[in-house]
Amino acid sequence: xxxxxxxxxxxxxxACRGGDGPSxxxxxDAGTRYGLGRPADAQFVARLDTDIxxxxxxxxxxxxxxxxxxxxxxxxCAMCHGAEGLGMPPAFPRLLGRDPKAEDFTFASDxxxxxxxxxxxxxxxxxxxxIRRAMPLTAPGSLTDDQVYALTAYLLAADxxxxxxxxxxxAALAAVxxxxxxxxxxxxxxxxxxxx
Amino acid sequence: xxRRRPTExxxxxxxxxxxxxxxxxxxxxxxAGLPGVLDGQEAAPARPIVPEDATKLQGAATSPLGxxxxxxxxxxxxxxxxxxxxxxxxxxxxxxxxxxDLHFERHHAGIPALDPERHTLxxxxxxxxxxxxxxxxxxxxxxxxxxxxxxxSGNGRAAYRExxxxxxxxxxxxxLSTSEWTGVPLATLFxxxxxxxxxxxxxxxxxxxxxxxxxxxxxxxxxDAMVVWAQNGEPLRPxxxxxxxxxxxxxxxxxxxxxxxxxxxxxxxxxxxxxxAKYTDPRPDHTADMFTFAQQAKSIITSPSHPGRIxxxxxxxxxxxxxxxxxxxxxxxVSVDGxxxxxxxxxxxxxxxxxxxxFQHMWEWRGDAATLLSRATDETGExxxxxxxxxxxxxxxxxxxxxxxxxxxxxxxxxxTFHGET
Numbered sequence: 001x002x003x004x005x006x007x008x009x010x011x012x013x014x015a016c017r018g019g020d021g022p023s024x025x026x027x028x029d030a031g032t033r034y035g036l037g038r039p040a041d042a043q044f045v046a047r048l049d050t051d052i053x054x055x056x057x058x059x060x061x062x063x064x065x066x067x068x069x070x071x072x073x074x075x076x077c078a079m080c081h082g083a084e085g086l087g088m089p090p091a092f093p094r095l096l097g098r099d100p101k102a103e104d105f106t107f108a109s110d111x112x113x114x115x116x117x118x119x120x121x122x123x124x125x126x127x128x129x130x131i132r133r134a135m136p137l138t139a140p141g142s143l144t145d146d147q148v149y150a151l152t153a154y155l156l157a158a159d160x161x162x163x164x165x166x167x168x169x170x171a172a173l174a175a176v177x178x179x180x181x182x183x184x185x186x187x188x189x190x191x192x193x194x195x196x
Numbered sequence: 197x198x199r200r201r202p203t204e205x206x207x208x209x210x211x212x213x214x215x216x217x218x219x220x221x222x223x224x225x226x227x228a229g230l231p232g233v234l235d236g237q238e239a240a241p242a243r244p245i246v247p248e249d250a251t252k253l254q255g256a257a258t259s260p261l262g263x264x265x266x267x268x269x270x271x272x273x274x275x276x277x278x279x280x281x282x283x284x285x286x287x288x289x290x291x292x293x294x295x296x297d298l299h300f301e302r303h304h305a306g307i308p309a310l311d312p313e314r315h316t317l318x319x320x321x322x323x324x325x326x327x328x329x330x331x332x333x334x335x336x337x338x339x340x341x342x343x344x345x346x347x348x349s350g351n352g353r354a355a356y357r358e359x360x361x362x363x364x365x366x367x368x369x370x371x372l373s374t375s376e377w378t379g380v381p382l383a384t385l386f387x388x389x390x391x392x393x394x395x396x397x398x399x400x401x402x403x404x405x406x407x408x409x410x411x412x413x414x415x416x417x418x419x420d421a422m423v424v425w426a427q428n429g430e431p432l433r434p435x436x437x438x439x440x441x442x443x444x445x446x447x448x449x450x451x452x453x454x455x456x457x458x459x460x461x462x463x464x465x466x467x468x469x470x471x472x473a474k475y476t477d478p479r480p481d482h483t484a485d486m487f488t489f490a491q492q493a494k495s496i497i498t499s500p501s502h503p504g505r506i507x508x509x510x511x512x513x514x515x516x517x518x519x520x521x522x523x524x525x526x527x528x529x530v531s532v533d534g535x536x537x538x539x540x541x542x543x544x545x546x547x548x549x550x551x552x553x554x555f556q557h558m559w560e561w562r563g564d565a566a567t568l569l570s571r572a573t574d575e576t577g578e579x580x581x582x583x584x585x586x587x588x589x590x591x592x593x594x595x596x597x598x599x600x601x602x603x604x605x606x607x608x609x610x611x612x613t614f615h616g617e618t
Contacts, residue, residue: 028338033388036336037327040318045326048318048458051399051409053466091279107478108591111357115473123467130469134305134406137279183483184476190465190487191396191413 052129056174059128062145063169066162069154072147076136085116085158096159105183118159122184124176128152149173243267272298273366278306281348283370286517287501292545292552293343294373296428301435302348302371304470305405308455312431312439315403317423321461324390331439334423337380337388342422342445343551345519347372347491349448349475352598356583359616361605365501365516368602368614369494372519374552375436377443379424382417386461391417395461399468400442403457410451411465412444413487420445420550423456446521446550447489448596450475480591491521493580494599495528495555495572506610509563515544519552520574527573530557534567535582535601535618541570561606567615569603582618 028034052058074083081087085096094114102113107120117127132148134140143151153168162168162176244266247253264270270288274280281302284294294300301307312331320326348371355368364370395414402408412421422443425432432438437454444452450470465471465487477485495518500506518528524547529538541555555570573579581589583600601618 031387034337036333036388037329040320040326040328044328045318045320048401049320049460050407051401051460051466051468053462053464105478105482105484106593107484107595108480108482108593111593111595113593117473121473123472126467126469126472129409129466130473133409134469137305140305140405140407184472184486185479185483187485187488189413189489191415 050129050132052125052132054123054125056125056170059125059170059173060145061170062149063167064146064148064150064153065167066150066153066157066164068147069150069152070158072143072151073154076143077151080137085155095155098159105180116159117155118161118179120180122178122181124152124156124161124173124178127155128173270295270298272300272370277303279304281371283366284373286365286370286372286496286498287504289498290515290554292374292517292554293376293428296375296430296433296436299346299373299375299427299433299436300348300371302449303404303435304408307434308404309434310403310439310455315439315455315457317440317456317459319385319389319459319461321398321459322392322395322463323386323461324392325388327389329385331425334380334385334425334440337384339378340381340422341376341378342420343374343376343548344443344445345372345374345491345550345552346443346449346452347519347521349450349488349491349596350598351449352494352600352602353595355602355614355616356586356598356600357592359583359602359614361613361615362502363614363616364503365496365498368616369496371449372517372552375427376429377422377424378426378429379422379440379443382421382423382442385423385459386414386417391461394463396463397461397465399458399460399462399466400451400453400456401458401460402437402453403455408450408453408470409466409468410453410470411468411487412442412451414461416444416447416489444489446491446523448475448491448521451489475596477594477596478591479594480589488597489521491519492597492599493520493522493525493572493574493576493578494518495525495570495580496602497530497568497570497604500568500606500612501604502612502614504612506561506606506612508610509561511558511560513556514541514559514568515554515556516570517552518543518555518570518572519550520572520576520578521550522578523549523575525553525572526575528553528555529571529573530555530559531569531571531603532559532566534603534615535569538571563608565608566606567603568606569601569615569618571601583616584618 080092081095087094096116098116098119102119107113128148131151149168153166156162157164270285272282275282284298284300316328318328351371397411400410423440424443425440440456441454442452442456477488497516499515518525528541530541531538541557544554547553571580580599580601586600603615605613605615
């Protein structure tokens with residue numbers, strides 16, 4: 001359309017829109033970039049960006065053993081989640097203690113079957129990510145990366161996912177295969193991406 | 197946050213108002229006629245105290261903040277939880293919009309106290325220009341105003357697993373609330389940072405003590421997602437994400453991340469705790485669905501409902517809410533005989549996508565026992581299933597997205613109790 005306009009009209013239109021003149025634009029197109037915000041500071045982003053995806057690529061340096069984790073768990077977690085990880089539902093969730101009746105993933109037919117890390121969680125990296133961002137409840141963000149590795153190792157070992165003598169670091173955690181990953185199906189709403 | 201708790205049964209005019217402002221003009225004679233004021237004893241949580249004839253004396257003065265009539269005792273319940281929820285009293289509300297102070301709450305680490313001048317939103321990852329926005333920056337973008345519901349995907353779980361006669365609409369469905377939201381389309385922000393085509397998902401992170409994180413397909417950003425800062429004409433309530441939250445219209449409550457501080461664009465979902473250990477739906481074929489985002493067609497009659505009572509035979513407006521996260525509600529039917537016959541209900545006002553609509557069916561009650569049910573259909577053609585049908589397809593142990601038909605038993609004496617076993 002616009003191309004058909006007489007040049008003078010086009011010039012008037014441009015003038016009216018203000019263009020990039022000193023007085024700025026009077027109106028914006030759908031695709032306008034507004035130039036708002038400031039460049040994100042790389043260090044600031046690095047401080048916030050602690051998320052760990054299943055590839056484990058973002059896992060930090062450090063290491064911890066299940067035995068070290070057991071000590072930490074008793075000191076910092078057991079008061080809410082129980083010495084055996086059975087929790088105090090509904091306030092404090094159960095973490096451990098796989099019920100043999102749940103081992104065929106029959107949760108839909110029996111809601112009383114307890115979901116635990118070993119019989120439900122599809123990714124081990126999630127456990128590291130979550131403990132580091134949210135636990136212990138009363139002091140989130142207070143654990144060192146070594147401590148998070150140790151607690152992750154302890155919980156995975158205690159729920160029968162990895163051997164009790166395991167030491168976890170970035171490579172070892174990324175390699176942990178959870179027992180029930182394959183039971184999790186992406187809904188159509190997740191789009192057509194491949195599962196990783 | 198609520199300044200007066202219903203259990204305290206606040207007196208009508210506050211004692212202070214009575215004894216200072218308005219009461220000063222009343223004179224001792226009038227005050228003497230108000231029980232419980234002069235004798236120094238707080239009236240039991242009974243009827244509020246008001247003058248016999250309000251036309252004979254000056255009313256209360258203007259005030260900086262409004263209050264509900266003392267006769268209105270709507271309140272959220274339960275309360276006092278930091279990891280937990282409070283429910284909207286649906287039985288006390290009409291229309292579509294939920295008063296902001298009655299919006300349901302669901303927190304995983306309490307409500308953080310955030311300074312809007314220090315709070316920022318950073319967008320990074322697969323973008324051309326990682327940017328950090330102040331709240332004021334966000335308000336300079338072109339804004340949109342939309343009415344949408346937010347519903348926790350766990351809404352209705354108790355009524356699904358173990359329906360009980362004494363359940364109220366609040367208990368059955370109170371994790372549903374609706375607001376008029378103001379904010380900037382997420383698409384505008386993603387164009388500003390230059391989202392790369394390889395970005396297929398983004399991670400949304402909140403600034404609460406659990407740093408709530410959820411992965412969202414990019415398609416939702418290009419569709420109708422918003423970053424909102426206002427609710428019903430004023431800044432967000434702290435419990436709803438002040439100063440900013442993510443709003444993904446029609447999608448389960450949890451993914452509408454409150455206190456939003458970071459959006460990271462990436463190629464695949466992050467598999468956070470809230471999309472793996474939680475908010476996944478076990479299925480009878482021994483699998484679990486992940487990323488079940490949209491809330492499905494659903495409805496509930498809010499009047500009559502428990503603990504209400506139908507006072508007398510005659511005509512009654514049976515009304516309630518119907519909603520779907522998959523577009524618009526196209527039809528609501530009401531049955532007064534437990535599902536034998538269905539009558540198409542009137543839809544009041546404009547039917548908007550991903551916003552509830554109030555429906556109404558006029559019913560002449562003759563004093564017989566009756567079972568009232570409602571059934572919604574949405575534009576995808578989905579019809580609300582019975583509880584029996586939902587158990588058959590999803591299992592009694594399914595954890596989220598309960599949209600079974602529910603209703604109310606009316607006894608011959610007018611008593612109304614919950615009817616969940618449909």
